[in-house]
Amino acid sequence: MNHPSQSALGKTSAYPDHYDATLLFPIPRAPNRTALGLGRPLPFMGADLWTAYELSWLNARGKPQVALAHFTVPCESSHLIESKSLKLYLNSFNNTRFDDAAQVQAALRADLSAAAWHGGVVQSSVGVRLVASEWFDREPIYEFDGLSLDRLDLDCDRFTPAPELLGSATDEAPVSEVLTSNLLRSNCPVTGQPDWGSVQISYFGPQIEQAGLLRYIVSFRNHAGFHEDCVERMFTDIQARCQPHKLSVYARYTRRGGLDINPFRSSYPQALPANTRHARQ
The missing domain is CATH 3.30.1130.10 (GTP cyclohydrolase I, C-terminal domain/NADPH-dependent 7-cyano-7-deazaguanine reductase, N-terminal domain)
Known part of the structure; x- marks a missing residue:
């Protein structure tokens, strides 16, 4: 193997x-x-x-x-x-x-x-x-549509994945939201080099607590994982902790060596997003 x-x-x-x-x-x-x-x-x-x-x-x-x-x-x-x-x-x-x-x-x-x-x-x-x-x-340049979590003024002190930061209002009526952040960073599991990215989380279900979600995204900052693995971890943690009825997680990482990698995971059938680059890519 x-x-x-x-x-x-x-x-x-x-x-x-x-x-x-x-x-x-x-x-x-x-x-x-x-x-x-x-x-x-x-x-x-x-x-x-x-x-x-x-x-x-x-x-x-x-x-x-x-x-x-x-x-x-x-x-x-x-x-x-x-x-x-x-x-x-x-x-x-x-x-x-x-x-x-x-x-x-x-x-x-x-x-x-x-x-x-x-x-x-x-x-x-x-x-x-x-x-x-x-x-x-x-070949156009676009940024993610959605409400930016980066607008939130908060303290962050967790820099390895902390799913316990996630929560949602499971006792309230479901909502549909698209939330984004440019603060995603993880690290190559082999070289330790930083991988910079942006993430878009689209869901329908109990409203996700936004401050906790942003802190969770930031918590990947010192995590060692390939891009694909990081997005699957995010999807799995959000699904388990926030219990959305529908969920998709899409990350766009900046290029390295002339390549960018942009994993997309969804709980339901839908068209893949257009592979249009962001300004940082």
């Missing part, structure tokens, strides 16, 4: 510039989910939305091509893909010739899908969308 310590993360690496799918390093989702008490079926659905800002290859005549890439990794996949390995993999396209962008897209879809279901049957493919350079100006 692949373990993060076995990956290239945090290590000096050669940067291959010829196509090599073996550079991808899948990490099982199961250990973290088991630690959260999650079994099958999962209590959520959704995906990890990636943006790759550094993708280039050669056309058939050797002329460099550039594009942005959006990847949609289904959350039910057995593995997540370690981010540095994805960067190394994308770099391996740099001096490789492809007939056209469709061939690049097909290679990305096949390789990422195989990695996401490492050693198993691919039950749902990784989505791949390429944005050619002539369309870069159509």
